[in-house]
Amino acid sequence: MSDRLHGLLTREPRVVTAGASVLAEALTRQAVPVQEVDWRPPATSAAELAVVLGDPRHATANTTAVQRMLTARPHLVDVRPAGEVLGLERGTFLHAGPPITWERASGPMRGALIGAMLFEDLADTPEQAEKLLAAGGVRLDSCHHHHAVGPMAGVVSPSMWMFVVRDFEHGGTAYCSLNEGLGKVLRYGAYGPEVIERLRWMSAVLGPVMQAAVLRHGPMDLKAVMAQALQMGDELHNRNRAATSLFLRELASDLVECEASQSDIAEVLRFVNGNDHFFLNPGMAACKVSADSARDVPGSSLVVAMARNGTDFGIQVSGTGDRWFTGPAGVPDGLYLGAFGPDDANPDIGDSAITETAGVGGFAMASAPAIVRFVGGEVPDALAATRRMYEITLAESSAFQVPILSFRGTPSGIDVTKVVRTGILPVINTGMAGKVPGTGQIGAGLVSPPANIFADAVQALATG
Amino acid sequence: MSDRLHGLLTREPRVVTAGASVLAEALTRQAVPVQEVDWRPPATSAAELAVVLGDPRHATANTTAVQRMLTARPHLVDVRPAGEVLGLERGTFLHAGPPITWERASGPMRGALIGAMLFEDLADTPEQAEKLLAAGGVRLDSCHHHHAVGPMAGVVSPSMWMFVVRDFEHGGTAYCSLNEGLGKVLRYGAYGPEVIERLRWMSAVLGPVMQAAVLRHGPMDLKAVMAQALQMGDELHNRNRAATSLFLRELASDLVECEASQSDIAEVLRFVNGNDHFFLNPGMAACKVSADSARDVPGSSLVVAMARNGTDFGIQVSGTGDRWFTGPAGVPDGLYLGAFGPDDANPDIGDSAITETAGVGGFAMASAPAIVRFVGGEVPDALAATRRMYEITLAESSAFQVPILSFRGTPSGIDVTKVVRTGILPVINTGMAGKVPGTGQIGAGLVSPPANIFADAVQALATG
Numbered sequence: 021m022s023d024r025l026h027g028l029l030t031r032e033p034r035v036v037t038a039g040a041s042v043l044a045e046a047l048t049r050q051a052v053p054v055q056e057v058d059w060r061p062p063a064t065s066a067a068e069l070a071v072v073l074g075d076p077r078h079a080t081a082n083t084t085a086v087q088r089m090l091t092a093r094p095h096l097v098d099v100r101p102a103g104e105v106l107g108l109e110r111g112t113f114l115h116a117g118p119p120i121t122w123e124r125a126s127g128p129m130r131g132a133l134i135g136a137m138l139f140e141d142l143a144d145t146p147e148q149a150e151k152l153l154a155a156g157g158v159r160l161d162s163c164h165h166h167h168a169v170g171p172m173a174g175v176v177s178p179s180m181w182m183f184v185v186r187d188f189e190h191g192g193t194a195y196c197s198l199n200e201g202l203g204k205v206l207r208y209g210a211y212g213p214e215v216i217e218r219l220r221w222m223s224a225v226l227g228p229v230m231q232a233a234v235l236r237h238g239p240m241d242l243k244a245v246m247a248q249a250l251q252m253g254d255e256l257h258n259r260n261r262a263a264t265s266l267f268l269r270e271l272a273s274d275l276v277e278c279e280a281s282q283s284d285i286a287e288v289l290r291f292v293n294g295n296d297h298f299f300l301n302p303g304m305a306a307c308k309v310s311a312d313s314a315r316d317v318p319g320s321s322l323v324v325a326m327a328r329n330g331t332d333f334g335i336q337v338s339g340t341g342d343r344w345f346t347g348p349a350g351v352p353d354g355l356y357l358g359a360f361g362p363d364d365a366n367p368d369i370g371d372s373a374i375t376e377t378a379g380v381g382g383f384a385m386a387s388a389p390a391i392v393r394f395v396g397g398e399v400p401d402a403l404a405a406t407r408r409m410y411e412i413t414l415a416e417s418s419a420f421q422v423p424i425l426s427f428r429g430t431p432s433g434i435d436v437t438k439v440v441r442t443g444i445l446p447v448i449n450t451g452m453a454g455k456v457p458g459t460g461q462i463g464a465g466l467v468s469p470p471a472n473i474f475a476d477a478v479q480a481l482a483t484g
Numbered sequence: 485m486s487d488r489l490h491g492l493l494t495r496e497p498r499v500v501t502a503g504a505s506v507l508a509e510a511l512t513r514q515a516v517p518v519q520e521v522d523w524r525p526p527a528t529s530a531a532e533l534a535v536v537l538g539d540p541r542h543a544t545a546n547t548t549a550v551q552r553m554l555t556a557r558p559h560l561v562d563v564r565p566a567g568e569v570l571g572l573e574r575g576t577f578l579h580a581g582p583p584i585t586w587e588r589a590s591g592p593m594r595g596a597l598i599g600a601m602l603f604e605d606l607a608d609t610p611e612q613a614e615k616l617l618a619a620g621g622v623r624l625d626s627c628h629h630h631h632a633v634g635p636m637a638g639v640v641s642p643s644m645w646m647f648v649v650r651d652f653e654h655g656g657t658a659y660c661s662l663n664e665g666l667g668k669v670l671r672y673g674a675y676g677p678e679v680i681e682r683l684r685w686m687s688a689v690l691g692p693v694m695q696a697a698v699l700r701h702g703p704m705d706l707k708a709v710m711a712q713a714l715q716m717g718d719e720l721h722n723r724n725r726a727a728t729s730l731f732l733r734e735l736a737s738d739l740v741e742c743e744a745s746q747s748d749i750a751e752v753l754r755f756v757n758g759n760d761h762f763f764l765n766p767g768m769a770a771c772k773v774s775a776d777s778a779r780d781v782p783g784s785s786l787v788v789a790m791a792r793n794g795t796d797f798g799i800q801v802s803g804t805g806d807r808w809f810t811g812p813a814g815v816p817d818g819l820y821l822g823a824f825g826p827d828d829a830n831p832d833i834g835d836s837a838i839t840e841t842a843g844v845g846g847f848a849m850a851s852a853p854a855i856v857r858f859v860g861g862e863v864p865d866a867l868a869a870t871r872r873m874y875e876i877t878l879a880e881s882s883a884f885q886v887p888i889l890s891f892r893g894t895p896s897g898i899d900v901t902k903v904v905r906t907g908i909l910p911v912i913n914t915g916m917a918g919k920v921p922g923t924g925q926i927g928a929g930l931v932s933p934p935a936n937i938f939a940d941a942v943q944a945l946a947t948g
Contacts, residue, residue: 248725252725252726253715262716262717262729266729269728269736269753273750273754276746276749276753277750286737286740286741289737292733293734389887389888393891399887423854423863424853424863424888
C-alpha cells in the first residue's frame with residue numbers, strides 16, 4: 021500500500037466542499053471539520069459560454085487584442101487644457117465611469133460637479149451650482165467617450181489641464197487630468213474654497229509649467245517608468261510613490277531650464293514632491309491608450325475598460341464595441357482615515373480601474389507588499405491577489421514584472437469568459453470617497469465588480 | 485501510536501548530517517538519501533567563547549551597544565570640502581578599509597591614489613604619481629580613523645567634497661565623499677582624463693550647489709529616507725535607486741531656489757538623475773555615524789565596522805576599541821559587465837560594508853528582490869540571505885522594515901560570538917573592481933568576510 025493511500029486510511033479526513041451546502045452541513049453535524057469553498061455555478065448559461073468559446077474567431081481574436089494592449093508604447097508628449105485638446109466646451113463636463121445623469125449621481129460625483137461649476141465660474145455658490153445641475157443646465161458625458169480617464173469622480177472641465185499620452189506603437193492618444201493630491205480634493209467630491217483655489221493654481225501654473233518641461237524633455241516613455249516602479253514597490257493604482265519619484269527626477273532638469281519663473285518651478289517641484297499619487301494620472305492615461313488599442317476585435321472577450329461612476333460599475337469588451345455592461349458599484353473594504361468608517365463610504369467610483377484593465381493596480385499587488393498598510397489586509401494577501409488574477413487573464417506582461425514572483429509578468433488582459441467560468445472577479449485597489457458631497461477622501465481599500473456584468477458581456481458576445 | 489511516531493516507522497527515513505562526513509558516506513553507500521549541512525565546529529576554542537559569554541557585562545553591553553546604533557538619528561546637515569571639514573592636508577589621502585601601505589595596496593587602490601594625485605595637481609602624469617607614491621611621498625590613513633567612509637577604494641583628498649551627517653540622538657558626526665557614478669570612476673581605480681575632469685566638476689559645481697541646497701533645506705532625516713527606500717526595493721548598498729529618487733525629489737525645490745546658476749542647477753539634477761547610486765554615499769555616512777555611536781562599550785561583542793582595502797578585510801568591535809581584526813579579502817561571486825570575468829576581479833574593497841554593519845545592504849536583500857539581476861542568484865536567495873542574518877545579529881530594526889517579511893525589522897547588529905558559534909558569515913553586497921589599476925568597475929556580487937577575524941575578535945574579548 022502506497023504511503024498516500026495508507027495516510028488516507030490512518031489520518032483524520034480533511035473535507036473540502038464546494039457549491040450547495042448540503043454535504044457541508046451533514047458533515048458538520050457529525051463534527052467533521054469542513055473547509056467550504058465559495059464557488060457558485062456560473063451565472064451565464066453553459067450554452068452561451070459554449071457559443072463564445074466555440075466561435076472560430078475567439079482564440080485568435082483574444083491573442084490579437086491582448087497583444088495589441090501589451091505591445092502599446094505609451095509616451096507622455098504634452099500637457100494641454102481640456103478645452104483645447106478635447107474640444108470640450110464651456111458647460112460640458114466629463115465624468116468617470118459609464119454615462120450617468122445628475123439624478124442618479126452619488127454624493128462625491130455631485131460634489132465634484134458642483135466644484136467644477138464654481139471653478140469654471142458657472143455658479144457663484146454651491147447652492148446655485150446644484151440648482152443649475154439639477155435643472156439640466158449642463159452637458160455630462162463619460163470621459164471614456166473622449167479617450168480620457170479621470171480618477172475617482174473624474175470630472176473634467178474645459179479649463180483643466182490634461183496629460184496627453186500617445187501610443188507610439190498603434191498611434192492612439194489618451195488624456196488624463198492632473199492629480200490634486202489627497203484629502204479634500206475635487207475628485208473625492210470636495211468643493212470648498214481651498215479646492216477651487218488649488219484648481220486655479222493648477223491651471224495657471226502647474227499645467228503650463230508641466231507643459232513647458234514635457235515639451236523641452238521630449239516624449240517620456242511611461243511604460244519604462246511603470247516597469248521600473250513595479251520593481252520599486254508600486255502597483256501603480258494606490259501606490260505611486262516610486263513612479264512619482266522617477267517621473268519627477270526625470271523631468272527635474274527640464275523644469276529648471278524651462279521658460280517659467282524660479283518661484284513657479286520651485287512651487288511645482290514642492291507640489292509634486294508633496295503628492296505620492298501624482299503619477300497615477302499619467303499612468304492611467306498610459307493604461308487607457310494601451311487598452312484602447314485592443315478595442316473592436318470581433319469575437320474577442322477581452323475587457324478594454326473597467327470604470328465606475330459612483331453608482332454603476334461598467335465594463336467594455338473588445339468584441340462588443342462601445343457598449344457598456346453595468347451593475348451596481350460595490351462599497352470597498354479597507355482602511356479608513358481618521359474617524360471615518362464604513363457608513364461614511366460611497367460606492368466604488370473612478371476610471372482608475374483602467375490600471376487593473378491593463379494588468380497593474382490590484383493585479384500587480386504582489387509588487388507592492390507595503391500597500392497593505394494603505395488598503396488593509398496582510399502581506400500574503402497581496403501575493404495571493406496577483407496569483408489569483410492569472411486565472412482570469414489572457415497573458416503575462418513582458419514589460420511589467422513582479423520581482424518577488426521571480427520576475428513573472430503581471431497577469432494582463434481580463435477575459436470575461438474566464439471570469440464567468442471561474443467565478444473569480446477582478447481585484448481592484450481603490451480610494452474611498454465620503455458619500456456626502458464635499459467630504460473628500462475617507463480611506464482606501466479593495467473592491468470587486470458585480471458578477472453580472474461579465475455574464476452580460478458573455479451573453480452579448482454569444483448573441484451579437 | 486501517534487501519527488508522528490507511526491510516520492517515523494512507515495515512511496522513508498530522511499537523514500540530515502552535520503560535521504564529519506563519516507555517517508553521510510556510510511548512508512550514501514546504503515543508497516539512503518542524505519542532506520549534508522555545511523557546519524563546521526567553531527574555529528575559536530570553546531573556552532574563549534565561554535569567557536566572553538560568561539562575562540557578566542556581556543548581555544547588557546550588547547543591548548546597550550546595539551540600542552545606541554538602532555536609536556541613532558542621522559541627518560544630512562552640510563556638504564563641505566574634506567580639507568576644511570576633516571582638516572585633511574595637501575599630500576594626505578584617506579582610503580577605505582583598515583590601514584594599508586602602497587606596497588601592499590591592490591590595483592584599484594593604487595589606481596585611485598594615482599588619480600587623486602593627478603586631481604590634486606601633485607603629479608602631472610600617472611607614472612610620476614606612481615613614483616611619488618612608491619617613494620612614500622604622501623601620507624595614507626584609513627577613512628575610519630577620521631569618522632569617514634568611502635565606497636570601493638574610498639580615496640579622499642583635501643579638495644573632494646564630503647556629505648556631513650550628524651546623529652541628532654547621540655551627537656556624533658560622520659563624513660562620506662560624493663558619488664561619481666558607475667563604470668570608469670576613481671573609486672573603482674580608474675584615473676583617465678574623464679575621471680579627473682569629472683572630479684574637478686564635482687568640486688567646482690556639484691559640491692557647492694549641493695551645499696547650498698542642503699543648507700537651504702535644513703537637516704534631512706536620512707533614516708526616514710532609508711526606511712522608505714527599503715519599502716521601495718532598495719537594500720541601500722548595491723541598489724539605491726529609490727533612495728536616490730527620494731533624495732533628489734526632497735532636495736529639488738531647494739536646488740532650484742539656491743544661489744547658483746540655472747545651468748549649474750540643471751547639470752546637478754541631470755548628474756544625480758543619471759546615477760542611481762548617488763544615495764549610497766550619504767547612506768553610508770548615516771550608517772557610519774549610527775555604528776560609531778555603539779563604539780567602546782566594554783564587554784560588547786557587537787561589530788561596529790566592517791571595511792576592506794582591497795587586500796585585507798577588517799572589522800572593529802565595540803568592546804575592543806579601535807583595534808582592527810583583519811584577514812585576506814575574498815573575491816566576490818556575482819555578475820560581470822561586458823566581457824569581464826572572474827580573472828579580472830580584484831579582492832573585495834570598500835567601506836560600503838558599513839551598510840551591512842548597520843543592518844541594511846546584504847542584510848536587507850529581502851527588501852530588494854530585483855537586485856539579483858545585478859549581483860546574481862535567484863529571488864529566493866535574496867530572501868534566504870536576510871533570514872540567515874537573523875542568526876548572527878542582536879536585534880531587529882524598528883525603523884528599517886522588510887515588507888515582504890510582513891514588515892519584520894532588518895537583522896541588525898552583528899555579534900562576533902554568534903558568527904563564531906553558528907559558523908554563519910555576514911553576507912555583503914558589493915561592487916567589483918578590476919584588479920588592474922585604471923580598469924574601473926567590472927561587476928557586482930556577494931562576498932563574505934574571512935572567518936578568522938571573528939574568531940580573533942572573540943579571542944581578544946576573552947583575553948582583553
